[in-house]
Amino acid sequence: MQQSWKGEPGSMTVTWTTWVPTRSEVQFGLQPSGPLPLRAQGTFVPFVDGGILRRKLYIHRVTLRKLLPGVQYVYRCGSAQGWSRRFRFRALKNGAHWSPRLAVFGDLGADNPKALPRLRRDTQQGMYDAVLHVGDFAYNMDQDNARVGDRFMRLIEPVAASLPYMTCPGNHEERYNFSNYKARFSMPGDNEGLWYSWDLGPAHIISFSTEVYFFLHYGRHLVQRQFRWLESDLQKANKNRAARPWIITMGHRPMYCSNADLDDCTRHESKVRKGLQGKLYGLEDLFYKYGVDLQLWAHEHSYERLWPIYNYQVFNGSGEMPYTNPRGPVHIITGSAGCEERLTPFAVFPRPWSAVRVKEYGYTRLHILNGTHIHIQQVSDDQDGKIVDDVWVVRPLFGRRMYL
Numbered sequence: 001m002q003q004s005w006k007g008e009p010g011s012m013t014v015t016w017t018t019w020v021p022t023r024s025e026v027q028f029g030l031q032p033s034g035p036l037p038l039r040a041q042g043t044f045v046p047f048v049d050g051g052i053l054r055r056k057l058y059i060h061r062v063t064l065r066k067l068l069p070g071v072q073y074v075y076r077c078g079s080a081q082g083w084s085r086r087f088r089f090r091a092l093k094n095g096a097h098w099s100p101r102l103a104v105f106g107d108l109g110a111d112n113p114k115a116l117p118r119l120r121r122d123t124q125q126g127m128y129d130a131v132l133h134v135g136d137f138a139y140n141m142d143q144d145n146a147r148v149g150d151r152f153m154r155l156i157e158p159v160a161a162s163l164p165y166m167t168c169p170g171n172h173e174e175r176y177n178f179s180n181y182k183a184r185f186s187m188p189g190d191n192e193g194l195w196y197s198w199d200l201g202p203a204h205i206i207s208f209s210t211e212v213y214f215f216l217h218y219g220r221h222l223v224q225r226q227f228r229w230l231e232s233d234l235q236k237a238n239k240n241r242a243a244r245p246w247i248i249t250m251g252h253r254p255m256y257c258s259n260a261d262l263d264d265c266t267r268h269e270s271k272v273r274k275g276l277q278g279k280l281y282g283l284e285d286l287f288y289k290y291g292v293d294l295q296l297w298a299h300e301h302s303y304e305r306l307w308p309i310y311n312y313q314v315f316n317g318s319g320e321m322p323y324t325n326p327r328g329p330v331h332i333i334t335g336s337a338g339c340e341e342r343l344t345p346f347a348v349f350p351r352p353w354s355a356v357r358v359k360e361y362g363y364t365r366l367h368i369l370n371g372t373h374i375h376i377q378q379v380s381d382d383q384d385g386k387i388v389d390d391v392w393v394v395r396p397l398f399g400r401r402m403y404l
Helices: 116-124 143-160 175-184 221-239 283-289
Strands: 002-004 012-018 025-029 038-041 043-048 056-064 072-079 087-090 101-105 130-133 165-167 196-200 203-207 246-250 294-297 303-306 330-334 354-358 362-368 373-380 386-394
Touching (some): 002 143, 056 072, 056 175, 101 330, 116 143, 143 175, 203 221, 303 373
Parallel strands (some): 101 130, 294 330
Antiparallel strands (some): 025 072, 072 087, 303 354
């Protein structure tokens, strides 16, 4: 069971899986117990996993509409052939004038999901309005003829059935052309969740695929298609800055990192940053040109916060207040939620653009307070929930928000 927000105010989409074809219905209401008077019907599609057994699942999607903003609902899904247990969720508030709270992380496995118990407790206590899962699920959803995907969806269900669980694809999703990812998550837009954007409070949030730069056998044209979509979306978002001042991106593989591994952003020039052949469809110039405020990444199994940066140069707002009116985007790498690959060590000497590095299991809290203030905190699971990084990004509303 997974919830997502497809971009329509007062709506919520519920996605679940069955082994046999059945009707797709959600019953919902406001009372924790007793009858659920409201009904919504949806559709199901068969999904055939690419593994040797060609396992067939049925993916159900139902969109609830006319929800009252900020109101808590109780729901269950299924059909006469069987019903799920009851779950609760709070409908997202409408408009730009509220303060969304998000949990942000990537790289969460079905084995060793260290951050999950605390995320479940946080969710039950009503701490978040949505989750951003920045790629890499289950390790891997396709394994054991997609049974690992089934197990992973059951594991995250207490969180994903209670909050909009918003995703982007990572490298561990690539088998059979990202088919498990596309089937199991329901994101806005018409690109099967590979790239999309949505508005949440004072922020415009863009999710995209870094993987189009690496798995070119699924189509080189996807790099260009996504790039053109990103440029068009960023142009629209900039025209709407008065209503939604913040532009936040999420993509799996970072442009910068200082980890001691053989990966794309330490030993090599980042393809995401510079593009194919170091010059085609690179995203750093695009994001800089359109004044992206905050870039969220994962992939490295650690937490790293960068100074505001462009082209390896630090662009702090000032020496005393580097994140007040920064002159370049702020990057956060948050891939330490826990998986069987364990944590990634850092290079001995941090780069001059690296502000904070934490090699501990955990996840990030992101509070978009208003149009001028964003609060970022890193929670350490190794230290029983201690906040190990805490920073405010501040941008006055006046003046152009583009860096150029």
